Amino acid sequence: MNISDRRRILGPSNAKLLTFDKSGPVEIEPISSSSVPNSTSMYIENGLICNANGSSYLEVTGSTSEADRTLMLTSVYGPRPSRGAFNAKATLSVQFKEVTLEKIPAGELKELCNFLSNVFNAVINLERYPKSGIDVFLSLIHSSNGSQLYELESIISTCVNGITLALIDAGIEIFDTVSAGIYEKHIVAFVKNGTEIVGFWKGKDSASESEDILSIIEQCKLDYLKNRKAMVEYLVRCNDKEDHLQHEVTKQ
């Protein structure tokens, strides 16, 4: 017995060393971007989190370069009983968290959460869930945008789309498949096939300052329609097959 090993760092003499499987870094296969310029692609998978009532995983590859990616995991808990005063409607809360690097200032996140809960207050059929609370948790797994530390615009639109998918997965009644469209730093969340706006966000000044607001909205609407089409297609296909097959939609 080794006398010097008082702290038992080496362990008993008959100990077996722990060996790990040889596993290199997983090669991520590039999503079939088909190198169409100015096309964003979206990868959707619902129901990954088993203990949440509903969840969605969204991977959005940006329009400008392959490196722009936003990975977002959304989970919906509830409706769960709320305590305290009587509420004829459900109360919605949205929490946002960066799982890996925390790059976004806390105040901005609060604003984002306020904005998102306002959007979904208008969309969820809250009357159906009295005396309860619905909690939405957003986990930003990864977001990169070349020069910038983070791109809030693409994060916001991913949030909107992710929450919608997670709510649908949870079977919570929503009035419409709400989705967001981006154009030049403007994000617009639409409902009713683009005739109504539930959320508008312009965080930074853009180059297209002179452009009319209505034409900006029109541009966002095009993006919205693409996103929504991809989401609905995924949902319908999933519902058809029942087994949640992986599904990839490349927007043209």
Added chain:
Amino acid sequence: MVLSVTEKLYLHESLVSNPPARPDGRSADQFRPIEIFTDFLPTSNGSSKIVASDGTECIVSAKCKVVDHTLEEDLIEVDVDIAGHRDDSPLVQGTLSVLNRVLLSQIDRGSLRLTKKYSFKLYIDVLVLSSYSHPLTLISFAIYSALNSTLLPTLISSDDDLDVAELPTFHDYDLTKLTIKVPVLFTVAVCGKNVIVDPASSESDVANNGILVTWYDGKVTAPVRTLGLNEDYVSGITPQSLADGLKLIEDIAPKVVKALDS
């Protein structure tokens, strides 16, 4: 004031009608009367107090500090305290974040520059004594008038201190007026197809959505966004309403700024 379901419904109906019938008889583009007092806090460089007709009251004080701007990124820091709301409540945090971002991104750093090395850093403290409606517009009016009445110490040492290491020295009692352009934030409520400016609390309670518009240097700038004013009546708005809201601000903002300046 908490309204019953029926009262709210009645109010909503009257605001949706054309033209909107507002409970206090204002027209859609009319503000409530406000009173502003400036420069009344002896220990701060600039101060203002704003009182709205519904009793909302807000005090803003601006203090300055000399900092090395090569080390200090942000030359403005805002702190917000709203009576009756916790510091980590969404309202306070949201307001704080918006104000910080707007002021930092829009205000020209050069106007706070003292020497090649040093700048003034402004600390703006906002205290909302009582708030009955969404306080953002009033706060921004108060900040606007506080910063426009801010007097900073006059520099008497040389403004080129890159070669000679020298701390800036100031005149004993002479003060210089701070001249900067300050952004103003407006909240607009959308009820049906109508857009109304400066919603009172009862109007906020039944509005379909709110829009936050920033006005700076004669034009609408970022951030512009929808803002939840309540949880019961919130719904989608048409793109036209959003455009109407921006148009409304473009029409009235110059007048408001003119009134604040006078």
Added chain:
Amino acid sequence: MSFYSKDYPIAYPGLLICPAFELGEKTTDSQEIIRYIPGHGVAEQNYELNGHTMKALTATLIGSIDFEEDEMATQTPIPTTEASNDGASKEGDGQEISDNEAGGKGERRYIVTVKDQNALERNVNEDFANNLPREGSIVLVRVTRISLQRANVEILAVENKTLPKDSGVGSNGTGVTAAGGGSGAATFSVSQASSDLGETFRGIISARDVRATDRDKVKIMESFRPGDIVRAQVISLGDGSNYHLSTAKNDLGVVFARAFNGAGGLMYAIDWQTMVAPSTGSMELRKCAKPF
């Protein structure tokens, strides 16, 4: 062709299903009106069409659309004003319902629901996640506490409805506990108020709601014991924390109970108010649900 007999694709939230009402068969002296009532998974919304608003039914869930004729409510004459106010025009032919057409004529009602396809196989009506207890629904509850005036219960499930995955994890004893519970560190959220994992909705059965007869002679002790599984009906949403429940019907009451306050074996009801443990033969008093 009427909307109720059409074939629909799989519904997703926001899918327009049909207008709130349409005109059916027209004979010389009467005009049939078909009214569509939003049921589960369907909501009525206002849509703008050619300048005027009309009410239409949209899906709010994923699933297949189902029309069910409401026999009970047929033939109720609709007030004429309502029909003219809505000014609903049919999508197809733009026909307006005018006062004289709608006046006192026959009406058919259809309840429109969106159903999960899996649920159909499970042979349970309207089976879907997220059914919260509401007035009139039958719930299964567990007695947690009794006093002279009332029994406190926790609601385990709404009868014939599935539970949300994360509902009452602790109480139901199924499901994986969420790490961080979906609440955790979150501040200022509903989750803060109900921070405990696996919490269920709670309810109260007051002594006067235990049975329909001899209400003032009810003794809670002789009706329920902690741990009993009781079938009850929601009579109101109650206050902030408790639903108000009733067992004042024949088919409501204790369905499962263990003898000796849970220490003994499972008991079986032998009449309306007695249960017996077959192994020991001991009898206990309960307000039993219809035992036959």
